[in-house]
Amino acid sequence: MAGAAADRPVTARSVPASRVLAVWSPDWPVTAAARAAHVPAHRPAAVFHANRVLACSAVARRHGVRRGLRRREAEARCPDLAVLATDPGRDARLFEPVAAAVEALAPGVEVVRPGLLVLPARGPVGWFGGERAAVERLIDQVALHAATECQVGVADGMFAAELAARRGRGVPVGGSAEFLAPMEVAELDRDPEVDRSDLVDLLRRLGLRSLGAFAALAEADVASRFGADAVAAHRLARGLDPRPPARRVPPEELSAAIELDPPVDRVDAAAFAARGLATRLHEALAGHGLACTRLGVHARTADSEELLRVWRCAEPLTPSGTVDRVRWQLDAWLGRGGSGTLVALRLTPEDTVAAGALQRGLWGDVGEGDERAGRALVRVQALLGPEAVLTAVPTGGRDPGERIRMVPWGEDRTAADDAAAPSARPPKDPPASWPGRLPAPSPATVPPAPVPVRLLDATGTELAPAAPDLLDGAPARIAGHGPDRGITGWAGPWPVHTRWWAAGGPGPAVRLQVVLDDGTALLLVHRDDRWEVAGVYD
CATH class of the missing domain: 3.30.1490.100 (DNA polymerase, Y-family, little finger domain)
Structure with a gap:
């Protein structure tokens, strides 16, 4: 455990309560799948989900296989690759001997997910007389009783301890924030149960590429700009627990x-x-x-x-x-x-x-209502046909109307995600760039069909783009979207070029955002010599 604090005789009372030991088994989904399928350790192997590499062994990585590759490309790079299916139940079942081996030495073991467990450092560190001694005993214990290689990290807080385990390090007491500071913000998106890819992408576009830069922001500013989940991520970046320590004791x-x-x-x-x-x-x-x-x-x-x-x-x-x-x-x-x-x-x-x-069920209960709703929708489809019940699925696109795709109930919702993205990407990677796409926040209301309007200056003259990024006057009023309204503010225009090479394609367009005198904000698009309302902001 490189970088650990110097060993010295310690007692459990002298170990801070915030110290956490994390035991991490690298590439556990591959390890568990290979054991279940009796794949030898020397053969390259990878676990696939939706025809993409979810995890791969170190041997496979030496042949060029990487997480997120399509199956065809992965097999082209490594013809001897063992193709294994994902199975969370199998991963958890085979990880139990690891948890049992650690628990034989130290109580308080908590399984975060198959392949990663944490436990308070106070007991084992005090018993074995130091962090280095405790780490060495845990590694030997897992290797002896579970026949599995693992790495152990120790730090203040579970998030820092997990990243320390991935690097086989020990972080000094009080040094978690300094340890995390140079790491990329992509580390916030490691938990498969919490998708922070949008947050990571946004932080990168704002120039906040390291955890230290994100942690330097004021917590109040993070809460007002990004939301509740970003506040939890901000605490992680500062080396703190995801939630404040004051918790209710369950009756x-x-x-x-x-x-x-x-x-x-x-x-x-x-x-x-x-x-x-x-x-x-x-x-x-x-x-x-x-x-x-x-x-x-x-x-x-x-x-x-x-x-x-x-x-x-x-x-x-x-x-x-x-x-x-x-x-x-x-x-x-x-x-x-x-x-x-x-x-x-x-x-x-x-x-x-x-x-x-907790996200409630469809009718305010704790989840069973969703199942009842699903059965009811299936009965509706049986009466009216499969296309009679549609659900909205976010997908890739440049304009607001392109960002949602309607999918019949019961069909694979993930198949529509970014179906037409300009480049393939791993499931957990940041969204595809979509050059020219509308940045967040998206309009709250998108009309089924664009609403034609006229954009006027102070003299009543209709305005049009004099160049892709220049208007031939200052917008003052808008006509055709309800009563004529005055414009109090505007931004743009921004040119958008989509499929200009294709016959019958949408062709070039120009976007403009305007704020009306009643506080309503509109997204206008100029295409085919006319202005259209493409979205309405709250």
Whole structure:
């Protein structure tokens, strides 16, 4: 563990409570998939999702395979590449021996996601007499009992500890902010459950390319400009926990438990019982205005063995997310052959936050309503046809009307995302550039068809672009969009060239933003010798 603080005899009391140990197994999805498929370690391997590389082994990277490559290109670069499918349940099941090996040395293990777990540093550091000694024991323990290579990092806070583990480093006490400062803002988008690609792209375009530059902003400015999720990311960039340390202690009655009679030894039977248990847990949490961010899964076997695993989540858990994690954990316990049969199961919200962060279901419940809505929409399609029920899917485009595509209910919604993007990109990379696209914020209202209007100067003369980036006068009034309105402010024009080479293409256009005297803001587009309203801002 390069860069660790100098070893000296320490006690648990002398270790700050904020110190966190992170145990990270590199390329875990590939490791788990290769083990399940009996792929030898020397063969290059990659896990694919939607025909793109989700993760690849170090051997594959030496052959030029990279995350985000299409399958055809990856196999062209490495003909011997083992193509493996993604399976979160498999990854979680095979990661259980790693968690059990760490827990044998130190209590308080929390699984962030398969391949990464964290635990408080105070216990193992105080017991083994120093951070370096604790790290070495954990690495040896995982290698011996789980036959897996891992890297361990220690820092103040979970985010800094994870990045330290990826680099095999120890960060001195109080040095997390300095450690994070030179790193790229793309590090904020590593969690697969929290998509911050838009935020990262925006920070880059603003010139904030490092975590230190982002952390230097005032928190009030971040909250007013970017929103709540950016505030949490800003805390991470400063080396702090995602949420302030003051949290509500969940009441004891919020735990949901069930006695399994008869005892179950099959994952499907246990998962069926867990589904109802998850619903009860979330209903109890909703009644107290809470949402769960750390879930404790407890089980008791017929031999009176007590099993416990804690799952930490970046976002408040939904009922389906709870069921997934319980199923993964039950699969790990029952699949390893040593847990026998289960006679009791209990779910405990180890940590809670205000339920405002939880996205409610369609009718205000905790998720079951979405399933009922889905069944109802399928019945409507059976009566009226599949094209009768459409859902809006964000997609790539330059104009507001191009940014949404209507997809029949039940079809793959991700297939429409950036379907016509000018360049291929990995699923988690920042959005494609779309040269000339309208920057955020987008108009709140987009008419089904552009509304023709006339743009007038103070004398009533109709204005037109004298050049792609120059008007032949100052806009003063607009006519044709309701009553004639005065213009109090304007910006532009900006030229847009789209498919100018194609016969019948839209051709060149000019955008202009205007603010009317009643406070309404419009996006105007000049195309084919006329002005049109392409969008209305709030």
